[in-house]
Structure formats: structure tokens, C-alpha cells
Amino acid sequence: MFFFLHSHGGSPLRGRCRPFSGDIVVDTSLAIVGAGPYGLAVAAQARRLGMDPIVLGEPMGFWREHMPQGMLLRSGPDWHLDAAGVHTFEAYLAQRGIDPVDVDPIPVDLFVDYATWFQEVAGLQVRREFVTALRRTDDAFDVELEGGDRLSAAAVVAAPGISHFTNTPHRAVAGLRPDRVTHTCFLTEVDRARDARTLIIGGRQSAFEWAALLADAGVEAVHVVYRHDTPEFTAADWRFVDPMIHQTLAVPGWFRRLPAERRDAIARQFWSVGRLTLEPWLTPRMPDGIVHRHPRTEVMSCVEQPNGEIRVELSTGEVLLVDHVVLATGYRADIDAVPYLRELSGLESVDGFPVLDEGMQTSVPGLFLTGFAATRDFGPFFGFVRGCPAAAEIIGSELARVLPSPPVLV
Template sequence: MPDTDLLVIGAGPYGYAAAAHARARGIRTRIVGRPMSFWREQMPSDMYLRSGRDWTLDADGVHSFAAYFEERGLDPDEHDPIPISVFLDHTEWFREQKRLDVEQAMVASLTAPDGRFEAAMSDGSTITAERVLAAPGIAHFTHLPEWYDEVPADRRTHTSERVAFDDLSGARVAVIGGRQSAYEWAALLCDHGAARIDVVHRHDTPAFAKVSWAFVNAYVDQTEAERGWWRSLCAARQQEITLEFWRVGRLTLEPWLTPRLAREVVTSRPRTEVVSVEVVDTRAVRLALSDGDRLEVDHVVAACGYRADLAAVPYLAGVLDRVSVTDGFPDLTPGFETSLPGLFVTGFAATRDFGPFYGFTKGCPSAARIAVGEMLR
């Protein structure tokens, strides 16, 4: 008999949601990973969330984010936008309420001999499981510009590595990218005393306005109401919805950033890209821009987002030859199962088959219900 019916690999929002719901449905479940490590270690501690209290983790509808606010006696108006520290406290509260004992060992490699799974753990132990749900998040999928390697390693960071800013006080920084993370990192650099910040991006300068994510609810509800809904849509309709999501999420940025982007420090460089890099001396690099300008900077921050590449998830190497993948995304059934029976994948890696909402916490409860429902079918 395997050690557990279900092994959840990943202790982020998707892992928490799935493990809690699987337990509630009577499935023997173990969950491994470092609790909320991506949020704790790869996001700045003074960051704010874009999502609100209405996005919850609980597939059973009890321990919602709103319930956490109520129990802690927090005034929503005083926490809008939500600081990352409040979100993390909420996830810890959720973990306690659901009695999730996260085993903090990491999976070194996963194999699937004899129709069951074997996870070799970083502490030398092994966990065997009937099924595995992998919730790898986005940490392995960082996207970098082609020229990035030409910048000396000590003078460049991806936003997922750049969580502290004091060392860049007084520095000249180029932020490459123009979405929320680019402008939020620019704001954080301002807060921490950077001397000059150029935000370089191919598209127009985004709008800064309050947006509502409410339109997403209907799409997520539809995903649950109709098995395989997103996959059943024609490419044009998928693109239309993706564009709607893109307009709200990527082309419109949070208005609370504006006052923090000091005019005398931050220069927006829309419709521009870096065409070449020259190392000037031990401190500076010079970026030649497509509009003919040259920028001499001390540091480059790549805010270029994430691109799915399942092969980049190290612990999946031992099963990858049995997992069908398209454009870096696993091909999933309407129940989040890969082509390797018993292996489920949720989160950003599932967005090709489930829609862009499943890269955000909005998708956690429904992904948990769908995947666990599939396991019980």
C-alpha cells in the first residue's frame, strides 16, 4: 500500500487549496514544499496585492479570506490594497484552520514505477503515492530578454530575485518591461532611494486606474459548470477573453502606484526596446535603445514575466517522457490530469487548458474542486 493516496507537491496557494479539499473529501493526503516560499522569498515584503479579499483559497467555502478579515478584526478599508504581510498571515491562518501539516522537505525527483508514484525527498526519505498533484507555480518559468546574459551577473536581476532594494539606493536602474511588476518595482526602487529609473517597454505607457476583476467570476464558474469549457472554445473566443484579461490586468495598472513614481526619478520609455548592451566599466553598462537613445545604468531589472516550460521543473524530469506537453504547458484533461494517469498539475502551468485566471489565486478553489472531483470519479 502506498504511503498516501495523494501527494501534493507545492505549499503555495494552489497546493494548500487542493490538499485541504482532498482531505475534506476523505482522501489521505500529504503536502510537501516550503510554506508560501514564493511569496515569502521571491516577492518584496513591502509589496501589495492586486487581488482583493473576494479571492479565496477554500474550496469548501468556510475559511475564506473575508472570514479571516472578520476573525482578525481587520478593517477592509485600512487594507486596500492588501499588503503581502496580510495575505501571508491569511494563508498561515488557512493552513492552521485546515490542519495542514506541510512537510518541509522538497521533492528531489518523482518517478512512476508500477503504476504508482515515488517521490525521492531532499532529506533522503521516499514517499509513495497513488496520485500526485503538482502545483509548481511560476518560479521555474522566469522569462529573460535575449541580451540579458551580456549584462554582468552582479548588475542584473529578474524581479523574482530582486526583493530588496536598499543596495540600489543612489543607483541608476533600467527596468525592462511595462506591466504591474515593472512599475511596482520602479515604485519600490523610488521608495528605496534609487537615483534614476528608466522603465523600458515595447507597448504604450499603461493606464493607471482602479479595475474590477469581477468579470473573471463568470468564466471560472463556467469552467466548473462545463467540463473542458476553455478547451471547447474556438481560438478566437479564447483570444478575446485573454485580451479582456490582458486589458484589465496588464494594460491597466494600480492607481496607488502613481504617487510613488517620482517624476524626477522615473522615466517611462514606451514603444522602445533594448537593441544592444555594452559593458562600460566595473560599475556601469550602456543599453542602446531602439529609439536611438543610450542609457548608462548601474543595474538592470528584468520585469519580463514568466513563460511556461514544464521541462524546467526539476523534480518532474523522471516522468517527463510520459507527460504530453504543448508549448511548455502540460496537456491536461478537463480534470487537470496529465497524460500520465494519476499526475495532476494546477496553477500557471494549467492556463493553456483552463484560461489565464488559473495562474492567479482566483482559480485555487475551483481547481481544487475539479481535480479532487476527478480523483474521486
């Protein structure tokens, strides 16, 4: 049984079957690497446009494995995955008979369940296999999977999770053993013994959400240390994003063509709403006797003592004794940190971000990158679920233009 890719003719992405050394050979016009929100959104749109993508990865794996129990989302019920606006989160709630008012704020488990429902109603089959390497040949990609299996794809859409981009630059913790310091990306549950007295470095949403989760669990003390003023705890209004999404879809390359001053202003607006304004439902969960805030303060050193305590010296001169250090220091783009892209030659980047064209295609023909990796060229809203439908529409339109016709079984 063979699959032949019938081309529209003249496409630089024209696929062709070739032998591989792996155990299984699968040829496809489109492989999607990553089964998180962006990967699922693009896959659904590709299917709607007549393609039959192979989706690789663990469905919502980052959300299941890296987000703690009890976490609440900052998004509203209007954020969803469907470029067609049919299989939305609100449609899911209606089918389940759930009033949006009753799930405000939205529990992370509920959104993961929505994504599972979305995958089912969109008819998406996900292969729970991880990609170890991508290599570009003359007319296709060799996609190497764990275990040695391989497949060939005319085009690849990659949606690398933010776990690849954790920002851990804090020099003050450099001398601590790895088990004594954890980035919030990899902290998923409270250990009452380990976290009895916790230092959190950082003062944005993830820092204070973990402070609330630790307080909920009944730990002894949480010290949140940050260099800026204490953020305002008030409901955020994300409606300002909607016109930007509209412009992104209406005008190809809209964000990148803006004057630098306007792009900077948009970044500041996102910083103000997303970083300087935190959710008000955090406040009652952070009693003053448990959660201690240290604004306009830096951590100067963290040294493990002979008795196992960590001695923390602050820029104010105050000294803390803690059991665990948490880095709520966010994420920084570094496309070279994505393992499966390391053997791919010709992938251009600037400041750690891939260089993308107006269709989210990289400098490697046929390779598209989306999600957080696209924020430099398309705007900060692509670092949020809100950008999923727009990314799916942009990439889907470009794929429909350049890809061969769907494989015909002979």
C-alpha cells in the same frame, strides 16, 4: 506498523506498499508537491473529502522568498483559497477584526498570514521537504525527497511555482555578468548602492511596481523601457472573471471547448485588464524626476564599462548609464524546466504546457498539475489566486472518484 490501502476496486491508481532504498518509507494515497496557494487549496479540499494528503514544500515559500517587502496585491478581499467558501480571506479579516477598507490594496504579508491561518484551520500538516524526482511505476509514484528519503503515493498533485517559468530572453543583456541583471522573480529587496540607477525592461505591473519600490527607497533614477504605449493607471475590475469560473465548474472542459476566437478574446480581455491597466496607487509613488518612462522603445544593448557602469543604448538613440538591470519580462510555460518532472516519462506537453484532461490530470495517470501550468487548457484565470478554489474543487472531485479509500491502520 503498516498501512494498507483498501481500494474501491478497479482503480488504476490503486496503491500498494513496497520497499525503498531510502531511510524513511511513507505510503499515502495522495502527495501534493508545492505548498503555495494552489497546493494548500487542493490539500484542504482533499481533507474535506476524507483524504489524508501529504503536502511537501515550504508553505507559501515563493511568496515569502520572492515577493519584496512593501509589495501590494492587485486582488480584492474576495479572492481566497477555500473551495467550500468557509475559510475565506474575508472570514480571516473578520476574525482578526480588520476592516477590508483598511487593507485596500492588500499587503502581501497580510495575505501570507491569511494562508498560514488557512493552513491551521484546515488542519493541514506540511512537510518542509522538497521533491527532487517523481517516477511512475505500474500502480503508484515513487517520490524522491532531498536527502534521499522516499515515499510512495497512489496519486500526485503538483503545483509548481512560477519561479520555474521565468522568461529571460532579452538578447541585449546577454553579455552582462549574472550579478548585474536580475529577473523580478528573484529581486526581493533594494540595495541602494547596486540599484542607485536602475534600468527596468518591461512595462507591466511588475515593472512599475518595482519602479515604485525603488523610488520609495530613495534611489537616484529608474528608467522603465517598454515597447508599447504607457498603460493606463486606473482601478481594475476583475468581476468579469466570476462567470468564467462558474462555467468552468458547471461544464467540464468548458474553456478548451470554446472556439479559438472566443478563447483568444478571453486572453485579450485578461491582457487588457491585467496588463494594459495598472493600479492607480502606483502613480503618486513614481515622481517624474526619479522614474523615467520610455514607451515605444527597445533596449538595443547593455555593455559594462571599465568603471563598472552599464552603458545602455535605446532604439531612440538615447544612451543611459545605469548600475543594475531588472528584467520585468514575465513568465513563459516550460514544464521541462520543473526539475522533479524531468525523469517522468510519458508527460505530454504543447507549447511548454502539460496536456491536461477535464480533471486537470496529465497524460501520466494519477499525476495532476494546476496553477499557471493549467492555463492553456483551463483559461488564464488559473494563473491567479482567483482560480484556487475552482482548481481544488475540480481536482478534489476527480480524486474522490478514482482514489482508493483512505489508508486503514492495522
